[in-house]
Amino acid sequence: xxxxxxxxxxxxxxxxxxxxxxxxxxxxxxxxxxxxxxxxxxxxxxxxxxxxxxxxxxxxxxxxxxxxxxxxxxxxxxxxxxxxxxxxxxxxxxxxxxxxxxxxxxxxxxxxxxxxxxxxxxxxxxxxxxxxxxxxxxxxxxxxxxxxxxxxxxxxxxxxxxxxxxxxxxxxxxxxxxxxxxxxxxxxxxxxxxxxxxxxxxxxxxxxxxxxxxxxxxxxxxxxxxxxxxxxxxxxxxxxxxxxxxxxxxxxxxxxxxxxxxxxxxxxxxxxxxxxxxxxxxxxxxxxxxxxxxxxxxxxxxxxxxxxxxxxxxxxxxxxxxxxxxxxxxxxxxxxxxxx
Ligand code: DAH
Numbered sequence: 001x002x003x004x005x006x007x008x009x010x011x012x013x014x015x016x017x018x019x020x021x022x023x024x025x026x027x028x029x030x031x032x033x034x035x036x037x038x039x040x041x042x043x044x045x046x047x048x049x050x051x052x053x054x055x056x057x058x059x060x061x062x063x064x065x066x067x068x069x070x071x072x073x074x075x076x077x078x079x080x081x082x083x084x085x086x087x088x089x090x091x092x093x094x095x096x097x098x099x100x101x102x103x104x105x106x107x108x109x110x111x112x113x114x115x116x117x118x119x120x121x122x123x124x125x126x127x128x129x130x131x132x133x134x135x136x137x138x139x140x141x142x143x144x145x146x147x148x149x150x151x152x153x154x155x156x157x158x159x160x161x162x163x164x165x166x167x168x169x170x171x172x173x174x175x176x177x178x179x180x181x182x183x184x185x186x187x188x189x190x191x192x193x194x195x196x197x198x199x200x201x202x203x204x205x206x207x208x209x210x211x212x213x214x215x216x217x218x219x220x221x222x223x224x225x226x227x228x229x230x231x232x233x234x235x236x237x238x239x240x241x242x243x244x245x246x247x248x249x250x251x252x253x254x255x256x257x258x259x260x261x262x263x264x265x266x267x268x269x270x271x272x273x274x275x276x277x278x279x280x281x282x283x284x285x286x287x288x289x290x291x292x293x294x295x296x297x298x299x300x301x302x303x304x305x306x307x308x309x310x311x312x313x314x315x316x317x318x319x320x321x322x323x324x325x326x327x328x329x330x331x332x333x334x335x336x337x338x339x340x
């Protein structure tokens with residue numbers, strides 16, 4: 001019997017498998033009720049009394065070794081099975097989620113910010129809900145000016161002093177109130193006007209305001225800054241022209257055209273066969289505005305300009321309907337992926 005037990009101990013120690021079926025056969029052969037080890041316990045009664053202690057220990061030893069082996073292999077098989085089914089093939093390449101594309105207005109706004117930041121302009125922001133002083137009065141709008149009219153401005157019903165800002169020029173007032181020259185800043189932002197929505201106009205749109213205040217700032221500085229800007233944004237062959245105009249907050253005031261970026265100035269339906277398209281308003285900051293904002297107009301001069309981001313984006317990408325910017329049609333938005 002001793003020799004048998006030793007032989008079985010060696011068999012059990014040598015047993016190894018990855019397969020559930022083979023493990024089950026092992027269990028049946030050695031551990032089940034009719035298996036070899038329980039049957040050896042059955043033979044135990046025939047062992048001579050003087051060997052019983054030794055045999056008993058050897059048998060228990062064999063039984064424990066066989067059971068431990070079974071438990072180890074069983075948990076090993078279970079671990080491996082769950083790994084396979086739950087985690088799939090971990091060596092497969094990752095399937096990246098497709099990201100959305102940037103909105104064309106954001107692309108152009110970021111380009112404008114980038115162009116001006118290269119010549120020392122910071123970015124400043126102001127509130128979309130404004131008071132009359134920052135949107136109109138400080139900017140030299142007379143009390144009876146038509147732009148204050150209900151037709152253009154969204155006023156808050158209970159408080160006629162509060163309105164949605166109609167332009168980002170309100171931010172130049174806030175910047176001048178809160179800082180000392182030299183000031184060089186642009187203010188991109190959303191503006192609101194009570195207008196009928198059409199292919200050309202919307203009640204919500206975006207502007208970028210620019211402001212430069214220092215000693216001896218001249219109209220020539222304004223012109224050169226805007227020429228640099230137009231060439232950076234529309235290409236190095238772009239020409240500019242300034243036409244006299246009127247804004248309450250600048251004196252003198254002008255509107256700026258660029259040579260048509262579609263036909264290069266030869267004439268096409270975008271520029272209505274004139275060769276020029278208007279892109280912004282500008283001028284020298286009116287001394288009244290400087291004084292209204294706490295800057296001494298005897299000491300300092302400045303220039304300002306303001307442009308619509310929708311208009312510039314429409315020109316750059318030949319988009320013919322402003323409403324497309326707000327509809328979020330994926331087929332429209334996806335086309336600007338490459339411009340990122
Ligand atoms: N605020 C004007 C508008 O909304 C645009 C503008 C024109 C801004 C001339 C300026 C400027 O700073 O000098 O139409």
